[in-house]
Amino acid sequence: xxxxxxxxxxxxxxxxxxxxxxxxxxxxxxxxxxxxxxxxxxxxxxxxxxxxxxxxxxxxxxxxxxxxxxxxxxxxxxxxxxxxxxxxxxxxxxxxxxxxxxxxxxxxxxxxxxxxxxxxxxxxxxxxxxxxxxxxxxxxxxxxxxxxxxxxxxxxxxxxxxxxxxxxxxxxxxxxxxxxxxxxxxxxxxxxxxxxxxxxxxxxxxxxxxxxxxxxxxxxxxxxxxxxxxxxxxxxxxxxxxxxxxxxxxxxxxxxxxxxxxxxxxxxxxxxxxxxxxxxxxxxxxxxxxxxxxxxxxxxxxxxxxxxxxxxxxxxxxxxxxxxxxxxxxxxxxxxxxxxxxxxxxxxxxxxxxxxxxxxxxxxxxxxxxxxxxxxxxxxxxxxxxxxxxxxxxxxxxxxxxxxxxxxxxxxxxxxxxxxxxxxxxxxxxxxxxxxxxxxxxxxxxxxxxxxxxxxxxxxxxxxxxxxxxxxxxxxxxxxxxxxxxxxxxxxxxxxxxxxxxxxxxxxxxxxxxxxxxxxxxxxxxxxxxxxxxxxxx
Amino acid sequence: xxxxxxxxxxxxxxxxxxxxxxxxxxxxxxxxxxxxxxxxxxxxxxxxxxxxxxxxxxxxxxxxxxxxxxxxxxxxxxxxxxxxxxxxxxxxxxxxxxxxxxxxxxxxxxxxxxxxxxxxxxxxxxxxxxxxxxxxxxxxxxxxxxxxxxxxxxxx
Numbered sequence: 001x002x003x004x005x006x007x008x009x010x011x012x013x014x015x016x017x018x019x020x021x022x023x024x025x026x027x028x029x030x031x032x033x034x035x036x037x038x039x040x041x042x043x044x045x046x047x048x049x050x051x052x053x054x055x056x057x058x059x060x061x062x063x064x065x066x067x068x069x070x071x072x073x074x075x076x077x078x079x080x081x082x083x084x085x086x087x088x089x090x091x092x093x094x095x096x097x098x099x100x101x102x103x104x105x106x107x108x109x110x111x112x113x114x115x116x117x118x119x120x121x122x123x124x125x126x127x128x129x130x131x132x133x134x135x136x137x138x139x140x141x142x143x144x145x146x147x148x149x150x151x152x153x154x155x156x157x158x159x160x161x162x163x164x165x166x167x168x169x170x171x172x173x174x175x176x177x178x179x180x181x182x183x184x185x186x187x188x189x190x191x192x193x194x195x196x197x198x199x200x201x202x203x204x205x206x207x208x209x210x211x212x213x214x215x216x217x218x219x220x221x222x223x224x225x226x227x228x229x230x231x232x233x234x235x236x237x238x239x240x241x242x243x244x245x246x247x248x249x250x251x252x253x254x255x256x257x258x259x260x261x262x263x264x265x266x267x268x269x270x271x272x273x274x275x276x277x278x279x280x281x282x283x284x285x286x287x288x289x290x291x292x293x294x295x296x297x298x299x300x301x302x303x304x305x306x307x308x309x310x311x312x313x314x315x316x317x318x319x320x321x322x323x324x325x326x327x328x329x330x331x332x333x334x335x336x337x338x339x340x341x342x343x344x345x346x347x348x349x350x351x352x353x354x355x356x357x358x359x360x361x362x363x364x365x366x367x368x369x370x371x372x373x374x375x376x377x378x379x380x381x382x383x384x385x386x387x388x389x390x391x392x393x394x395x396x397x398x399x400x401x402x403x404x405x406x407x408x409x410x411x412x413x414x415x416x417x418x419x420x421x422x423x424x425x426x427x428x429x430x431x432x433x434x435x436x437x438x439x440x441x442x443x444x445x446x447x448x449x450x451x452x453x454x455x456x457x458x459x460x461x462x463x464x465x466x467x468x469x470x471x472x473x474x475x476x477x478x479x480x481x482x483x484x485x486x487x488x489x490x491x492x493x494x495x496x497x498x499x500x501x502x503x504x505x506x507x508x509x510x511x512x513x514x515x516x517x518x519x520x521x522x523x524x525x526x527x528x529x530x531x532x533x534x535x536x537x538x
Numbered sequence: 539x540x541x542x543x544x545x546x547x548x549x550x551x552x553x554x555x556x557x558x559x560x561x562x563x564x565x566x567x568x569x570x571x572x573x574x575x576x577x578x579x580x581x582x583x584x585x586x587x588x589x590x591x592x593x594x595x596x597x598x599x600x601x602x603x604x605x606x607x608x609x610x611x612x613x614x615x616x617x618x619x620x621x622x623x624x625x626x627x628x629x630x631x632x633x634x635x636x637x638x639x640x641x642x643x644x645x646x647x648x649x650x651x652x653x654x655x656x657x658x659x660x661x662x663x664x665x666x667x668x669x670x671x672x673x674x675x676x677x678x679x680x681x682x683x684x685x686x687x688x689x690x691x692x693x694x
Contacts, residue, residue: 106564106594114563130565 001166004132005030009038011139019043019422021051022094025071027098030163043451046443050415052082056091057419060402064090065146070190073111081409084122086153088406089237090214092146093153102159116157124152132165137172144175149182150301151214173272182300185321190315194296195315198331201270203338204230206421210237211275211299217320224323229334231342233261235282237405240396250342254282256388260346265289272296275319278308298322328370355508359531362389365511365529370394372515374428378420382413382433385466390432409445411440417455418447435461437487443460445498454523462531470537495526502526541595542691553607560598566590570688587689594607613683614693621691623669630680631658639679646672657682
C-alpha cells in the first residue's frame, strides 16, 4: 500500500513529467512531501497564475501536457486566469489543486474554494477525486483528455485526506471513455469535395490557425501550399505555421493584420480554414466573406465549424491527416496569376521602419530582433500594442511565436518564455512585453534567477497602457482614463536588484549593438526600449 | 439516506445549474433531477432525489433557500408523499418468448406500447421500488435500452 501522494508522483513519473510549476500550501503538503524524492523537478513560481502560464509555454514547445500545481482556495482561484488562457488557445495542461479534507467539503472552511465549479467554463474536463484508489486511473485519463482531440486544460482537485489515504497501486489499462472519441481521419466524401473545390477555384487562400501546431502539421501545410501554389494567411495563433518570410505567406489577417492578408481573403473565391476559430479579431464581418467565397473548414473540433463563418465544406479531423489525405488526391496546381497578383501587391507595401525622433521604432526593433535571433528561436509576445508590433513585424522562420491569442492575457510572455526555455534548453527564447504587462509578471524574475533560466526579456516602455490609450484616442475623443503608468519602477534597476544585467535604449541607433549585447550575454538579460507614447500599434 | 426534495423555482436560465452545483460541491451524486413548468409560467418545479447524510442535506437545503431564484424548497418525507416513476424499456423478444413476456408485463402493470419482430417496448408507471423490480425481472430477456424519469413526487 502507498499513499495517494506517492501514487500521484509515481503516475506523473510514468507519464514522463519533467517539471511541475507550482506553489505549495497546506492542502498539497502531502504531495510536496513526496516530490522531494522524485525525479520530477519542481519550479517554484512567485504567483500561481504564472504556474499555469509556465506550464503552457512548456506544453506548447514540448508538445506534451504541462503540469502545474497549487494549493486550495486562493492558490486555486489564482490559477483560473491561466486555465482560461490555455483553454482559449487549446493548450494541454494538467492542473493539480489541493482541496480541503473531503468530509469538510462545502462547509466554507479555511482556504476552501469550489474550484471544479469555478473553473468549469475554462477547463476541457475536471475531476474532484474522492477515493485515493481512483488516482492512477484519473491521472491517466487526464493526460489523455488534455492531449488528444482539441487539446486543453484538465483540472484535478484532490482533497488533502485523499493524498494521505492508502491504496494498492496499479497500472491503469488503456483509457476507455465512451463519450470521448476524437475524429482523426477526414471523411472520404468530404475530402473529395475539398478536392473538387480546389480544382474549381481560381483564387484560393489558406487561412491557418493554432490548430496546425497541435496537429504538428507545419511540414504538411507547407507541402500543400507549395505543391498547389496557394497563398497562406494566418490568424495570430497561426503565426509561424509556415515561415513568415515564405514567398506564399501574406501575413496575419484581421483587425490588426496586414491589409494584403485581408485583401487576399476578400478577393478569394475559396477559403480553406485550417485549425482556426476565426474570431471577431480575425474576421470582423464574417457575413461579408461568406457571400463571395466558398469556405472549407478543417478542424478537429466539430463545434468550431460553422460557429463564426458559414461553412460550405466542413471536414472534421486532425489537420495533418487531412492535409495528407487531400494531397494524396493530387489536386491541380494553380497558375501563378493569383499568387503573382498578391505577391506584387505585397512588394508594394511600404514598411514603417523609419527611425523616430523620440524613442525607438518598435516595429523596426522587433523585426531587427527576430532577424538577429537564430532561425529556430522562440518568440513570446505579451498583450497590448507590443503584441501587435510583434505579430506584424517579427520574423518566424523555423521557430515558434507564442502569445495569448484568444484570451489576450497580459503577463503571459515571461512565464511562457520560462516554460518554453525549460522545454527546449538549446533554443534562444525571448519575451517581449510592455511596461504595463511587465508589471503583471515581474515577480517571475525571481523564478528565473532561482532556476538559472536563460531567457532574454525586452520591455517596451512608454509609461502608458498603450493599446487602451489608443482606443481612447480613437473612440473616446482622446479622453485618457486610467492608462497612465506613473509610479512605475526603474525597470533596469529593478532587474539589477535581482542580479539580472540589463540596459536601456531610447533610439534605433543603439538597437543593433544592444541586441548583440543581450544575445551574447550568458544567462538572463533585460533590455528596456523607450517608446514614444503616441506610437500607434499599426 | 435517500431524500426527495421538491423545489419551486423561478423559470429562468441557469437555475438548474445553480441548484445542482451545490450538490456537486459536496461531492454528492444526484440520483434524479426533474424540472418542469407549472400552472404558473413564472415558476418551475424541481424534484431532486439525492442520497446523503441528513445533516449535510439539511445544510444544502438552507443554502438553496438563500438563492434568489428558489421560491420554496422542502425535503418531502417518504411517508407523506405520493410518487411515481415512468419507465420505457426496449426488450429483446424472440418469437418463443413473446407471449410469456406479455404475461409478465401484465403482471407488472406494464403495457406493451410497440412491438416489432425483434423487440417489445414496454411502458410502466409505478413506484420506484416496483420499477426497479420490474427491470430485474426483464433483465434475463435482454434489455436493449431503457429510459425512466426520476421520481416525481408530491406531498399529500
